[in-house]
Amino acid sequence: MNIDIVCKIIFTILVVIFIVTTVVKRFCYFKPIEKYKETQEDYTIFKHNHIVGWLLKNKDSDKIVMFCHGYNGNISHRENKYIELFKMGYTVLTFDYSGFGKTSGIPSEQRLYEDASSILSMIKKTYENKNILIYGESMGCPVAIYVARRFNLGLVILESPLISIKGVIDNKHCLLKLVSFLFNDFDIKKYLLGYKGKILLLHSTDDEVVPYDSIFTINNHITKHIPMTGSHKFPNIPWDKIQEFINESN
Structure with missing residues (x-):
C-alpha cells in the first residue's frame, strides 16, 4: 500500500479519536x-468569584x-443530604x-478542582481545619479528596465514589471500551496517595454506575467502609453510622 495513503488513514483515525474524546469529555x-x-x-445564597453556592x-x-x-443536576438536587448533615450539628x-x-x-x-479549591480557601478564612468536613458524592469524591489532601484536612466522607472515568467505561458494553485508556480523568487513587486524614467510604452493593467491587482497589486507603443498598442516584444512606464515625474521629 502506498505510504501516503497509509499516513492519511492513520491521520484520519487520530483525528476521529481526538474528536470523539473531546466530545465525550465535554x-x-x-x-x-x-x-x-x-x-x-x-439558604443564604453567595457568589464567590464566578461560583454560586448555598449556605445552611x-x-x-x-x-x-x-x-x-x-x-x-445542581446543588438543589441534594437537599435531603444537606438537611441530614445540618441535623448532625x-x-x-x-x-x-x-x-x-x-x-x-x-x-x-481541572476546573472542578480549581472551583473546589477556591471555595475551600474562602471557608478557611472563617473555619479552622479541624472543624471542616469534606463530603464527596460520586464524581465529587475525587474532587473532595483532591482538596482535602491539598489543604491538609483531616476528615472526608466519600459517597458512591467514582474510581475513574476509565473504570466506568470498562464496565459498560460499548465501543468506547476499545479506547478507554484515553479517559484517565478523575482517577481518585492518584489523590488518595499521600492523604493522611481519615476517610469514611459509603457504597451501595446495588450501584449500577460504579460497581461495588470496584471500590476494593482503594480499600487500603480507607479508614472505614460501610456498605449501603439502593441505586447510585438514590442510595439508602446510614446517617446514624456516619454520625458514629464522625464522633469516633474527633
Whole structure:
C-alpha cells in the first residue's frame, strides 16, 4: 500500500479519536441543569468569584461541611443530604461547579478542582481545619479528596465514589471500551496517595454506575467502609453510622 495513503488513514483515525474524546469529555462527563428545584429550607445564597453556592447556617455550631456534588443536576438536587448533615450539628456549604446551576463557565476535570479549591480557601478564612468536613458524592469524591489532601484536612466522607472515568467505561458494553485508556480523568487513587486524614467510604452493593467491587482497589486507603443498598442516584444512606464515625474521629 502506498505510504501516503497509509499516513492519511492513520491521520484520519487520530483525528476521529481526538474528536470523539473531546466530545465525550465535554458532553458525557457532565450533565448539568441550570434550573433549581424548590427547596424546604431557606439558604443564604453567595457568589464567590464566578461560583454560586448555598449556605445552611447552623448558629449553634463551629463546624462546617463542604459538599462536593456529583456529575448531574445542581446543588438543589441534594437537599435531603444537606438537611441530614445540618441535623448532625454542621453548617452546610454547597456550591455548583463551573457550568452547573447558576455558576458560569464550562466544566472540566481541572476546573472542578480549581472551583473546589477556591471555595475551600474562602471557608478557611472563617473555619479552622479541624472543624471542616469534606463530603464527596460520586464524581465529587475525587474532587473532595483532591482538596482535602491539598489543604491538609483531616476528615472526608466519600459517597458512591467514582474510581475513574476509565473504570466506568470498562464496565459498560460499548465501543468506547476499545479506547478507554484515553479517559484517565478523575482517577481518585492518584489523590488518595499521600492523604493522611481519615476517610469514611459509603457504597451501595446495588450501584449500577460504579460497581461495588470496584471500590476494593482503594480499600487500603480507607479508614472505614460501610456498605449501603439502593441505586447510585438514590442510595439508602446510614446517617446514624456516619454520625458514629464522625464522633469516633474527633
